[in-house]
Amino acid sequence: MRSFLLVPALLALLALNVSAQQLTLDAMIERDIASWLTTYKTLHGAPELSHREEKTSAFVAGELRKLGFTVTERIGKYQNAEWVSYGIVGVLKNGPGPTVLVRTELDALPVEEKTGLPYASQVKTKNDAGVEVSVMHACGHDLHMTSFLGTAKLLTELKSRWSGTLVMLGQPAEETGDGARAMLLDDVYTKIPKPDFAIALHDEPKLETGKVGYTPGYSMASATSIDVKIKGLGGHGSAPETTKDPVVVAAQVVMALQTIVSRENSPLDPAVVTVGSIHGGTRYNIIPDEVNLQLTVRTYKEEVRKRILASIERIVKGIATTAGIPEDRSPIVKVSEGTGSLYNDPQLIERLASVFKQALGDENVVKMPPIMASEDFGYFSLDQKIPTTLFWLGASEPAKVKAYRETGAALPGLHSALFAPVPESTLRTGVKAMSSAVLELMKR
Ligand SMILES: [Zn+2]
Ligand SMILES: [Zn+2]
Numbered sequence: 001m002r003s004f005l006l007v008p009a010l011l012a013l014l015a016l017n018v019s020a021q022q023l024t025l026d027a028m029i030e031r032d033i034a035s036w037l038t039t040y041k042t043l044h045g046a047p048e049l050s051h052r053e054e055k056t057s058a059f060v061a062g063e064l065r066k067l068g069f070t071v072t073e074r075i076g077k078y079q080n081a082e083w084v085s086y087g088i089v090g091v092l093k094n095g096p097g098p099t100v101l102v103r104t105e106l107d108a109l110p111v112e113e114k115t116g117l118p119y120a121s122q123v124k125t126k127n128d129a130g131v132e133v134s135v136m137h138a139c140g141h142d143l144h145m146t147s148f149l150g151t152a153k154l155l156t157e158l159k160s161r162w163s164g165t166l167v168m169l170g171q172p173a174e175e176t177g178d179g180a181r182a183m184l185l186d187d188v189y190t191k192i193p194k195p196d197f198a199i200a201l202h203d204e205p206k207l208e209t210g211k212v213g214y215t216p217g218y219s220m221a222s223a224t225s226i227d228v229k230i231k232g233l234g235g236h237g238s239a240p241e242t243t244k245d246p247v248v249v250a251a252q253v254v255m256a257l258q259t260i261v262s263r264e265n266s267p268l269d270p271a272v273v274t275v276g277s278i279h280g281g282t283r284y285n286i287i288p289d290e291v292n293l294q295l296t297v298r299t300y301k302e303e304v305r306k307r308i309l310a311s312i313e314r315i316v317k318g319i320a321t322t323a324g325i326p327e328d329r330s331p332i333v334k335v336s337e338g339t340g341s342l343y344n345d346p347q348l349i350e351r352l353a354s355v356f357k358q359a360l361g362d363e364n365v366v367k368m369p370p371i372m373a374s375e376d377f378g379y380f381s382l383d384q385k386i387p388t389t390l391f392w393l394g395a396s397e398p399a400k401v402k403a404y405r406e407t408g409a410a411l412p413g414l415h416s417a418l419f420a421p422v423p424e425s426t427l428r429t430g431v432k433a434m435s436s437a438v439l440e441l442m443k444r
Contacts, residue, residue, distance in 0.1 A: 025359070025435055028154050029428050036150050036431070040423050041119040043142040047108030047135045049125060050173040051078065056106045056145070057086035060170045063149050064090030067156045069168060072191055076172060076182035087183040088170040089192045092156065097164025100441050101195035102434060103377060104141070104148035105174035111136040114417040138419050139175065140203035140395060147201065147393070147430030154435045162442035165193050169380075177223065177339040180379035189382075197348060197441050198380045198388040201430055204368075205413050207394035208401045209422040212360065212433050213368035214353050214391045216346040218300035221270070223374035224309065224338035228253070228293040228316055230280075231329040237285035244325045247280055250291040252319050254278065257295070260311045271308060272298040272372050298372040300341045309335055342378040345387035352389065352437045359436040360429065368392060391437075393430050395421035 023031075048056050061071045069090030076085020086106060110127060112134035113120045123135040137143075152168050169188075173179030189195075207213050230253065232246030254275050261271050273295060280291030295312065299305040313333045320331045356365045381388035394401075396411060403409035412418035 025154065025432055028157065029150075029431055032150060032153065033424060033428060036146050036427050037423055039149060040142055040146040040427060043145055044119055044137050045121055045123070047121050047123055047137045047142070048106075049110060049127065049133075049135055050107040050176040050179070051083040052125075053086040053106040053172045054084070057088050057170055057172065060104070060106065060145055060149065061088045061090070064088075064152060064168055067152055068092060069152065075186050075188050075191060076179065077186045078178060078182050085179070085182045085186065086172045087179065087186070087188070089188065090152070090168040091192055092166045092168075094159050094166065095163040097162070097442050098196040099165040099167060099193045100438050101167040101169055101198040101380065102148060102151060102438065103169045103171055103198065103200040103380065104144045105179070106145065106170050106172050107141060107175050107179070108135050108137045109139060109175055109415060110134065111138040111415065111417050113138070115420040117420060136417065138415050138417065140414065140419070140421055141174070143203050143393070143395065143421055143423070143426055143430065144201060145170070146427055147434055150427065150431035151434040151438065154431065155438055158435075158439065161444060162439055163444050164442040166438065166442070167192050167195060174376055177374065177376050180376040181337075184379055195380075195386055198377075198386055199352070199434070199437055200377050200390045201393045201434060202375065202390055203395040203414070203421055203426065204392035205396045205411060205419065205421065206401060206404065207366065207368070207392055207396070208398040209394050209396060209425045210360070210398075210429050211364045211366055211394035212356050212391050212429065213366045213394065214344070214349050214356075214389075215368050215370050216344055216349050217370070218341055219344045219370045219390065220342035220375045220378075221272070221298035221300055221372040222302070222305055222339060222341040224297045224305060225336040226295040226297065226309070226312060227334040227336070228295065228312075229332040229334075230291045230293070230316070230320060231331060232287070232289060232291075232325060233329070234287050234289040237287055240287065243287045244323060244329070245287050246291040247288065249320055249323045249325065250278060250280060250293060252323075253293070253316050256315045256319060257312065260308055260315070264311055265304065265308070269304045270300055270370075270372065271304055272296070273308060273312070298374065300370070302340075339374045339376045340378045342375050342390060343381065343384050344389040345384070348387040349389040349391070352391065352440065355436050355440040356391075356433055359432055391433065393426060393433070395426045397422055
């Protein structure tokens with residue numbers, strides 16, 4: 001009889017002792033996955049465009065506060081003073097040790113979702129031009145936010161296993177490339193402890209869910225937008241001798257620009273010069289006054305970027321001069337500030353990769369090649385002074401990735417209206433990888 005009484009008492013004691021500190025990450029993820037799926041679907045159904053992440057940032061800030069983080073909202077300054085920057089940071093101090101920054105993005109894209117999923121976004125809003133657009137988390141930032149909040153939750157429960165300061169940072173306007181810069185222009189590192197490490201993840205549809213990928217060194221390129229205005233002297237299409245035809249100059253410019261990468265740049269320094277837009281003229285028989293081009297330049301190294309920008313200016317102006325366009329109608333080359341490249345600190349990423357292998361299994365951690373797409377996370381490294389890394393989070397059904405690799409079957413990528421990541425296993429992997437990464441960097 002007495003022993004029977006002991007059993008419930010022992011069980012109660014056990015329940016007390018089996019606190020979160022003793023649960024494995026897997027058990028904690030199992031416990032919370034249903035609620036994370038709800039969070040994910042809620043965020044997925046309520047996407048907000050860049051520069052307008054008001055409700056999303058308030059939600060993430062609220063969740064961090066509930067977990068005990070000291071939260072600061074509305075960090076950031078844009079060039080356009082009408083925009084509010086919805087950057088947030090949550091700080092959790094837990095004894096001496098390194099400061100680790102974990103970033104998520106908050107924004108979504110003007111894309112009309114066509115996945116047909118029950119939780120597909122129906123959101124429509126007006127863009128900056130006042131035009132109604134649909135909005136979708138077509139880049140998976142909803143997955144990132146949910147993994148971020150899951151990681152924050154587990155780490156608050158696992159405080160006995162780490163020591164240091166955890167900074168959870170929600171960045172607005174990643175898609176427009178000005179959110180990270182806005183936060184730094186607002187001196188974010190004076191509002192929070194300056195990190196010793198900064199880490200982020202990004203979903204990758206071409207990698208199977210359950211896996212993570214990593215790229216040491218330069219992994220994403222800088223992106224710079226350039227507007228070129230070629231001014232000619234318009235006139236009748238039947239009398240070219242009375243004009244300076246900007247269409248012909250523009251055609252020569254487009255072709256000549258191809259020689260920058262092929263002839264002026266070292267083949268060992270990846271670079272891209274793309275003319276993505278060319279507009280001029282109104283009809284068959286009018287030689288227009290001007291033609292406008294829009295270019296994107298991608299490089300890893302800053303010195304390569306600077307050299308290419310100088311080459312573009314030289315070539316454009318040189319061709320206009322050769323065509324006899326007078327000095328006062330010389331072309332205008334306007335460089336918009338773009339996004340810096342992303343350099344994954346090799347020591348840091350290799351350290352994390354070995355932690356990922358322990359957490360997820362060797363077969364689920366894949367080294368991946370760099371790409372020329374862009375991401376503004378690199379700004380948080382302060383020109384590579386703070387070791388920074390972003391790793392890829394596999395997001396697609398393995399069978400679909402296999403079919404894509406073997407037969408080229410369609411696999412909707414990031415920014416596609418059909419992008420439909422597998423939420424559950426991707427969230428499990430995202431939280432596990434990110435939590436393991438932070439625990440490694442701040443382990444007692
Ligand atoms: Zn994106
Ligand atoms: Zn993205």
